[in-house]
Amino acid sequence: MIEVAWKKDLARRFGEAAQSYETQSEVQQKSAKALADRIAASVLNKKTLRILEIGCGTGYLTRELLKLYPDAQWWVTDISADMLAKCQSSLSDEIINPECRSSFSSTEFTPTLDLSKVNFHAMDGEAVDLDGPFDLICSNMAFQWFHDLEGTLAKLSGLLSANGTLAFSTLSYGTFGLWHRCQKELGIERLAPEFPDAAFYHRCLNGLDIETSQQKFVQCHKDGLDFLGTLREIGAHSSRVGRSRLSVGQLRSLLKKYENYFTGNHIEADYDVLFVLCNRDYQR
Template sequence: MRLAMNGRRKQRISDAFGAAAGRYDDHAGPQRLAAALVADLAQRQKPDDVSRILEIGCGTGFLTRDIQARWPGAELVVTDLSPDMLAHAAKGGLVAGTFMTMDGEAPIFEGEWFDLILSSLAFQWFDDLESAIARLAGLLRPGGSLIFSTMGQGSFARWRRAHEASGVGAGIPDYPSLEMLRSMLGRFDDAFAFDEDYALTCGGAKGLIAHLKGIGAVVPNEGRKPLPPKDLRRVMASFEEEGGDDAYQVLFGRVTRVG
């Protein structure tokens, strides 16, 4: 499925993650940790009476496999923007469910369908996070929960500072702060958000770049062009002067439908 209806950027995101599908797991340490915490939160929130679950942005299937292990009797609908990522998650018969290519902020469902909607580190690619959260929360049955993780403003702070010190702009997207996410969730009667930091050992700028390429996170801000080699070398040197490692700030949110 081509994604022309969602613009060229969404297609670029799909293509980038598709190209990384085969090597993604080798680079995805923080992604594994965030997915496990989303599953833990979901099980604490709704350990039983779960008949239908929607996953947004399955990637290679970290969260997908965990979901099925915890709720083996539930109907599972697994989605991702990238058909190649979706195929990777579905292969091998490790998960039984319905797999479909779908943009998570434009779900094809309507009405109160799901007991759980779960997602880990996919929402940062949405064009309008606040509207997407409201749209997905509208698909919950009474008592159902939307639980997700997304990138926070503090992610890759050293890499950003290295760009600033070099007088150039970083191509990393502008992620929301924890305060911004809490404000978005403030419209709901039962919701909360918190954050966790995950260290990212890079061993230098080349290691960070390899990590980003390895997970497919290579689509920059709209209109951002690659740095000339001279500028990139200056940024890399500045990053390594500060230690050559970085970190993820991951935001977690939960919305439960009351009534």
């Protein structure tokens, strides 16, 4: 029941962040483009594909892949109905009025795509209620929120068609490294889960043809409060179940310690993003 409550809170937080998400989610936008480039090199547009996207957010990855696979049959999903609605409206606005594109949208986006082939569906990515098989299951920066990541990977890979591809980006070990180091030095319990490294995914997807690559993204902030504000604006500010909130004094000490590591007029937050592509049937 606690985990169910946490999932509901997660959906609520992302829903509240839907309108401001694209003004703050610089890393998510960059990782979507990087993931789309990797998918383009692996998944050929040889036939009408069935594509399932998990955790679409406001549509960063959706926009990139619609350019690559305009004839595909799509199921675009998110745990937050508000995020899903924002994604749908953004795509519609860009197609009808390309001058209204988000500042993060690619200039190559084609305003003649047929959204009648895109099904928008509110759904928890850990509880897929759609029937496969899918030729491509993809996700940008959502898997780090999963409670049973190993079990979900098994379920998703089981929904792939013959030679289907599972492709995703996710936060990896090392993300917010300095932030967590400051917590440890102050004796503060780690506020966020420790994200898995590439070896975890190789173990979980053992027997599949799997390729992993890692890329570090750095986002600058004017101070520690601005960093926390960005997490809040993208819905990523709450800790997981069982972690108590910081006192005001603890938060002040943590922010001061973090800021003291930087000497310029800004601070930095590091994101270690892992890209995973695997094929269901091809084995090494």
